[in-house]
Amino acid sequence: MKLLILGATGPTGRHVVDLALRAGDSVTAFVRNPAALGDLADRVTLFTGDATSPRDVSAAAVGQEAVVSALGVGTSVRAGDLFTRASTAVIGAAGEAGVSRLVWLSSFGVGHTFDWSSGPQKLIYRTLLRSVYADKAIADERIRSSALDWTVVYPTRLTHGPAKGTFSADDRLPMKGNPTISRADVAAFMHRATRSGEWIHRSPVITD
Template structure:
């Protein structure tokens, strides 16, 4: 497949790009700073752009089979409108470029999934991540109403641990405590979802 990856230099995006390249996909890495790709640069086509600019994304999106967004705020708890602005730009660009498949990384606890969270998770979601999750909720609903063949991926707390390959994925999963999943496993799921029809128009929760 020919994949366009947003957030390619982030901690989850790097895993996603590496996996896609090793799987034989043709990867366009949409980045602000191509130098940040480091050793991944040789296997991809880097394109400099702003993920909140519809014009920038539309300029490169045509001809791709799917767009995967691994955009994140890193360690910041400030939303800065990243997800609302990038979702609007991406939807407009995908429509203009006639690319229907979109895999979008969000978080468990956003929107309606807050009700399914454990007590420990809810405490974090209504305090530490409150602003970011509010921004993500608007973006996620916009994606779901976009008319695209979307998948909104909802991982529990992300870690930098190695891939286990034994994670759970379903439309709803029971929660206890503050469960985690590695970014490497999240990337593996996103890559798998892009190559399958199984998760189209679904919002899978994933966790170890």
């Protein structure tokens, strides 16, 4: 499968790249800094650009079969308008290139999932993550309103632990406390979703 991966050098995106290569996919890694891919640079097609630039994303989307976005802001508690601008660029680029499949990484607690959150989660989402989540909410709704075959993924708190393969995924899951899921498991779910119609036009919540 020909995959365009945004955020390919990030902590989740790197796992997606690894899994795609193991599966024999043709990977185009959309990055700001090619050196960040390290030893994987020779195994992927590198595209250096800005994920919020419609022109850059459009050029990278040509010839792809699916777009996977694992964009994030790292440890920052401010998104600026990264997700809103990137979603606009991706929707337009995919439409122009004739790419219908989009798997987009969001966060549990964004938009409609906030109401399903536990008390401890809501406190964090209302304070520390308020700016980032507001930007993500707008982006997610834009994607859901698009003509693409989208999947918007809502993982709980991300960790750097190893993949367990035992996580739960559904349109809605009960929450207690502040559950977690490894980035490796999130990447595995996203990669599988590109090949399956099960999650098209759905917004799965995933957690351990």
